[in-house]
Amino acid sequence: MTAPRTGIVLGGSWSGMLAAHVLARHLESVTVVERDTLPGGPEHRRGTPQARHGHILWSGGARIVDELLPGMSERLLAAGARRINFHQDLVTLTSHGWQHRFPPRQYGLMCTRPLLDWTVRREILAGGRITVRDRTEALELCGGSGRVTGVRVRGIDSGARELLEADLVVDAAGRGSRLRHWLADLGLPAVEEDVVDVGMAYASRMYRAPEGATAAFPAVNIAADHRTGEPGRFGAVYPQENGQWIVTLSCTRGGPLPTREEDYLPFARSLRDPLVAELLARAEPLTPISASRLGINRRLYPERLEQWPDGLVVLGDALAVFNPIYGHGMSSAARAAAALDEHLAQPFGPGAARRTQRAIGERVDDPWIMAASKDIAFVNCRNRAGDPRLTGGATARQHFSDLVAERSIRSPAVCDVVTDVMSMTAPQSELGTPGFMALVGKDPMRPELTGPPLSPQELALVDLESRGAVGAR
Numbered sequence: 210m211t212a213p214r215t216g217i218v219l220g221g222s223w224s225g226m227l228a229a230h231v232l233a234r235h236l237e238s239v240t241v242v243e244r245d246t247l248p249g250g251p252e253h254r255r256g257t258p259q260a261r262h263g264h265i266l267w268s269g270g271a272r273i274v275d276e277l278l279p280g281m282s283e284r285l286l287a288a289g290a291r292r293i294n295f296h297q298d299l300v301t302l303t304s305h306g307w308q309h310r311f312p313p314r315q316y317g318l319m320c321t322r323p324l325l326d327w328t329v330r331r332e333i334l335a336g337g338r339i340t341v342r343d344r345t346e347a348l349e350l351c352g353g354s355g356r357v358t359g360v361r362v363r364g365i366d367s368g369a370r371e372l373l374e375a376d377l378v379v380d381a382a383g384r385g386s387r388l389r390h391w392l393a394d395l396g397l398p399a400v401e402e403d404v405v406d407v408g409m410a411y412a413s414r415m416y417r418a419p420e421g422a423t424a425a426f427p428a429v430n431i432a433a434d435h436r437t438g439e440p441g442r443f444g445a446v447y448p449q450e451n452g453q454w455i456v457t458l459s460c461t462r463g464g465p466l467p468t469r470e471e472d473y474l475p476f477a478r479s480l481r482d483p484l485v486a487e488l489l490a491r492a493e494p495l496t497p498i499s500a501s502r503l504g505i506n507r508r509l510y511p512e513r514l515e516q517w518p519d520g521l522v523v524l525g526d527a528l529a530v531f532n533p534i535y536g537h538g539m540s541s542a543a544r545a546a547a548a549l550d551e552h553l554a555q556p557f558g559p560g561a562a563r564r565t566q567r568a569i570g571e572r573v574d575d576p577w578i579m580a581a582s583k584d585i586a587f588v589n590c591r592n593r594a595g596d597p598r599l600t601g602g603a604t605a606r607q608h609f610s611d612l613v614a615e616r617s618i619r620s621p622a623v624c625d626v627v628t629d630v631m632s633m634t635a636p637q638s639e640l641g642t643p644g645f646m647a648l649v650g651k652d653p654m655r656p657e658l659t660g661p662p663l664s665p666q667e668l669a670l671v672d673l674e675s676r677g678a679v680g681a682r
């Protein structure tokens with residue numbers, strides 16, 4: 210085969226739509242196979258339960274989306290998304306203390322996942338070059354160990370089975386992907402897998418925010434301190450479209466996930482600072498509490514197989530999932546879609562799928578190591594990873610990471626580099642350069658903050674003047 214002409218994408222969510230868009234730039238025909246009905250508006254659906262929890266699209270991912278779909282961020286903002294500039298628009302209690310609100314460096318987009326998914330999907334499908342086969346389930350890959358030639362599908366309503374042939378199949382079926390079984394069925398050896406499972410669980414709820422607070426009040430984040438030896442407890446209040454807040458409370462394994470109404474506010478009060486609880490008490494709940502226990506880090510290494518079939522690529526959560534607390538899943542998938550785009554722009558003959566897969570593997574490495582190396586510091590974390598960075602020398606790395614975290618909240622120059630990395634704008638290796646080491650050692654630190662850095666105007670917006678101005682130690 211020379212250049213692929215036909216493509217099939219398994220899964221029509223975030224990764225699947227970006228992958229389909231990329232395929233449509235290079236291939237003659239593209240079909241998305243999706244088990245659910247894709248809604249005609251910003252609505253929830255069964256296949257994406259994580260959409261009921263707070264999401265941020267970091268600037269590193271947003272810029273890629275804007276390159277693939279020019280003007281997308283503007284459209285999201287026009288639809289009600291909020292641009293959160295870091296650290297101006299975020300009030301956060303990190304593991305090491307309150308973060309100073311340094312001048313903006315990077316940003317993140319915040320809105321509900323249904324709005325984000327629908328806005329992106331509508332734009333991608335408006336091109337008219339992509340066929341969606343919804344209410345259709347992918348059952349298995351067809352072909353052999355050397356080449357995938359298509360996928361066998363089943364209509365959810367009719368039960369009818371069908372073979373869809375394609376030159377290139379992209380698995381974007383999320384964390385439920387059956388790729389490992391499908392590859393075994395094709396006669397390939399087992400794909401290596403690393404798992405770091407801190408048992409993160411989430412309980413989220415939508416609220417009507419006090420008047421004006423979604424536009425002019427910062428996002429709020431209260432993190433756990435991994436050094437206490439206790440299960441971690443977290444809380445976040447993110448502004449969303451339509452004057453709403455999404456509140457996400459979460460805990461690591463052994464923590465009491467507040468899934469019942471009567472436990473929600475008490476859990477928020479039990480965080481290291483009561484700010485989230487104080488905000489909840491001033492907002493009107495709009496939905497029931499949605500719970501999820503999807504906070505695991507899991508990574509497949511298809512690039513390590515000696516043989517990888519032509520005509521197959523895997524990306525998004527089907528390839529790697531990260532503890533959502535770091536907010537890297539969608540940006541990582543956007544990086545993978547960009548890698549796919551770059552490789553399809555070159556001659557895509559035998560071996561090209563393998564090269565593409567390797568490039569995608571490189572692009573998920575930063576979010577993987579960022580999340581997994583932080584999570585192993587928590588009590589009750591189950592580390593079943595062979596990645597040497599997560600075993601030997603992990604304690605020394607944790608000490609360095611703690612030192613950086615401590616500096617980053619009070620030193621603007623250190624914070625800039627950390628924010629570039631966290632937003633997936635700069636590589637993780639920036640944190641290991643001699644220049645950065647020197648910065649950590651000598652950059653002057655601002656005084657330690659003794660409470661949330663909120664202005665009198667912000668406190669007035671949420672009727673919290675009694676908290677008063679925050680001093681510095």
Ligand SMILES: Cc1cc2nc3c(=O)[nH]c(=O)nc-3n(C[C@H](O)[C@H](O)[C@H](O)COP(=O)(O)OP(=O)(O)OC[C@H]3O[C@@H](n4cnc5c(N)ncnc54)[C@H](O)[C@@H]3O)c2cc1C
Pocket residue numbers: 219220221222223224225242243244245255256257259262263264265266267345346347348381382383384385386411501503504524525526527533534535536537538539540542
């Ligand atoms: C609680 C939580 C909070 C998160 N917060 C953030 C955040 O703040 N920022 C961020 O960037 N990321 C976040 N994430 C991660 C983010 O949600 C995922 O990385 C992202 O949705 C991955 O998209 P995907 O398309 O790969 O997979 P999914 O969104 O899971 O989509 C998979 C799709 O495949 C379909 N499908 C599955 N199997 C089949 C089949 N056999 N046949 C046909 N279709 C199939 C499903 O119906 C679904 O539509 C969070 C995740 C969770 C769980």
